[in-house]
Amino acid sequence: MGAKFNKHHGGWIILGTLVLAALFTVLPLPDWLEAYRPEWVALVVIYWVVALPDRIGLFSAWITGFFMDVLEGSLLGLNALALALVAYLALSLYQRMRMFTAIQQSSTILILAGIHQLLSFWVLTANSQNTAPNLIFMISALSSAIIWPFVFLALRYIRRTFNVA
Amino acid sequence: MLGLALLSMIMMLADSRFSYLSQVRFYASYLVTPLHWLADSPRSISDSVNSNLQSRSYLIGENQRLKQQLLQQQFELQKLEHLKAENIRLNELLNASSIVDERVVQAQLTGESPDPFTKRVLINKGSVHDVYIGQPVIDAFGLMGQIVDVEPYASWVLLITDPQHSTPIQINRNGNRAIASGTQDSLQRLVLNNISDTFDVVVGDVLVTSGFGGRFPAGYPVGVVSNVLHDPGEPFATVTVEPTAQLERSRNVLLLFK
Numbered sequence: 001m002g003a004k005f006n007k008h009h010g011g012w013i014i015l016g017t018l019v020l021a022a023l024f025t026v027l028p029l030p031d032w033l034e035a036y037r038p039e040w041v042a043l044v045v046i047y048w049v050v051a052l053p054d055r056i057g058l059f060s061a062w063i064t065g066f067f068m069d070v071l072e073g074s075l076l077g078l079n080a081l082a083l084a085l086v087a088y089l090a091l092s093l094y095q096r097m098r099m100f101t102a103i104q105q106s107s108t109i110l111i112l113a114g115i116h117q118l119l120s121f122w123v124l125t126a127n128s129q130n131t132a133p134n135l136i137f138m139i140s141a142l143s144s145a146i147i148w149p150f151v152f153l154a155l156r157y158i159r160r161t162f163n164v165a
Numbered sequence: 166m167l168g169l170a171l172l173s174m175i176m177m178l179a180d181s182r183f184s185y186l187s188q189v190r191f192y193a194s195y196l197v198t199p200l201h202w203l204a205d206s207p208r209s210i211s212d213s214v215n216s217n218l219q220s221r222s223y224l225i226g227e228n229q230r231l232k233q234q235l236l237q238q239q240f241e242l243q244k245l246e247h248l249k250a251e252n253i254r255l256n257e258l259l260n261a262s263s264i265v266d267e268r269v270v271q272a273q274l275t276g277e278s279p280d281p282f283t284k285r286v287l288i289n290k291g292s293v294h295d296v297y298i299g300q301p302v303i304d305a306f307g308l309m310g311q312i313v314d315v316e317p318y319a320s321w322v323l324l325i326t327d328p329q330h331s332t333p334i335q336i337n338r339n340g341n342r343a344i345a346s347g348t349q350d351s352l353q354r355l356v357l358n359n360i361s362d363t364f365d366v367v368v369g370d371v372l373v374t375s376g377f378g379g380r381f382p383a384g385y386p387v388g389v390v391s392n393v394l395h396d397p398g399e400p401f402a403t404v405t406v407e408p409t410a411q412l413e414r415s416r417n418v419l420l421l422f423k
Contacts, residue, residue: 019200025279026204031352031413034281062169071197072279073287073314073321076186077176084173088166124282127181137282 008055010164017044017155018064022071035136038144039113040151041068041079042086046112047155049090050097052165061087075127082119086112102149110145117141191292194316201287201319205275267382268422269303270294274415275319284310284324284352288418291318299380301421307386307409308332308374309418324412325387326352334387335375339365342375345387345406353413355388357404362395366404382421386410 021040029037045064048056065080072079089112090097097105121137158164180186219227272294276287290296292315300312302322310330314321324347325332331346332355341364345355360366370390376383388406395402 022197023200023204026201026276028204028208028277031281034279037279058166058169062173067193067197070190070193071200073285074278074280075177076180076190077173080176081170081173084166084169123177127177 008165010159010162013158013162013164014048014052014056017048017158020044022068025068026071035139036143037140038147039116039140041065042083042113042116043109043144043148043151044155045083045087046090046109047152049087050094051155051159053091053094056087057091058084058087075123078120078123081123082116085119086116089115102152105152106145106148109148110141113141113144114138190314191316194319198316198318201276269419270422272302272418272420274418278321282349282352283329284327284347284412285313286310286322286324287319288322288420289319290420291316291320293317295422296320296420301381301385303385303419303421304410304415304417305419306411306415307388308381309410309412309415311380312420322418325408325410326355326412328352331358332381332387333375333377334372335383336366337371337373341365342377343372343404345372353407354391355406355408357406360402360404362402364402366390366393366402368393371409372406382423 018041021044024040025037041064045056045061049061062080062084065083066077068074068079068083069076093108097108100108117137117140176186180190270290272288272290274286275289278285278287288302296312296315298312298315302309302311308325310322310324310327312320313323323330325345326347328347328349331344333342334345334357335342343357343360343364343366345357348354348356357366368390372387372390374381374383374385374387386409388408390404391407392405393402394404
């Protein structure tokens with residue numbers, strides 16, 4: 001336990017960034033802006049998976065998603081599944097992600113966030129909570145990709161400042 | 166990954182079809198409710214700052230206006246008392262069961278569902294305030310929706326404009342009954358389902374709850390008909406309804422207790 005404790009530190013920082021992302025997710029927005037809200041939690045989970053793949057993985061992502069479901073009042077397990085899938089993909093991509101330029105990273109995020117959205121959309125449709133005939137739900141994947149470089153820089157600054165490992 | 170995916174799917178199935186997981190959600194929400202309070206804090210702080218920093222003349226003016234409004238409404242209330250008594254007498258003559266008076270408790274909106282395809286809002290009263298699932302929620306102008314999920318200190322309200330929500334209604338003018346549902350393409354309006362072309366409804370008709378289904382008490386305003394379209398190519402008329410409740414603006418709502 002002691003050795004493990006020395007190796008890993010800054011767990012509170014990780015939790016703090018996740019809570020902040022969750023807060024951004026439920027912050028009230030005007031209706032027209034609602035569809036453009038980036039996937040804050042998915043972005044933060046992806047960052048930590050890429051930065052600390054031995055520490056943040058599927059299970060942490062799943063737990064985060066579970067609490068997001070409770071927070072949003074959505075179907076229990078919906079966000080959990082989507083976030084675990086995103087973490088799984090990020091886990092298989094993290095070595096490449098670290099080498100990517102900002103543009104390449106953003107396009108990867110576009111795809112990951114798109115998968116996250118698509119999965120939620122499928123489940124909601126299967127559960128007949130959703131019959132929207134358009135692709136407007138994909139806009140948030142685009143805004144996530146656009147905002148990713150800033151999230152990345154902010155989180156990297158936090159990680160280095162607080163020496164999260 | 167497969168294990169977690171399977172677990173999530175089982176959970177989603179259990180959550181959507183059965184109620185095994187409502188306890189899990191209930192206890193987990195103790196952890197996340199503070200986040201909703203935090204997310205709402207800018208608004209509540211600005212509200213309190215606003216009310217503390219009003220100028221004296223504004224307050225005096227508002228006070229006068231409110232007093233006048235109160236007088237007007239008390240005058241109308243006097244007539245209402247009389248009408249209510251008369252109504253009860255007439256109902257007794259008809260051997261109908263008397264209408265029960267409802268008790269209301271005030272609640273405040275503290276959040277909104279981030280999902281752009283649903284219309285759900287969060288209010289700051291929960292199971293510790295005896296809120297129950299299916300409870301009607303109104304604002305000062307009409308029916309807003311019903312409680313679908315109860316947490317200890319908060320509950321989710323499904324608004325009447327949600328595509329999954331339907332409200333049994335009655336036209337105030339002639340007593341015709343219909344069902345008003347939310348639509349996916351506009352989350353601001355309601356439509357009446359399966360209205361034949363001969364159904365007597367015109368623009369401007371006021372719709373009130375019919376009390377059918379036993380969920381909403383009868384007589385609460387739901388909406389005003391804003392458009393009636395008779396398309397010869399369609400089997401039914403398209404009747405669009407604007408909700409009377411200020412679904413997008415009301416901050417103070419009322420919970421009806423039977």
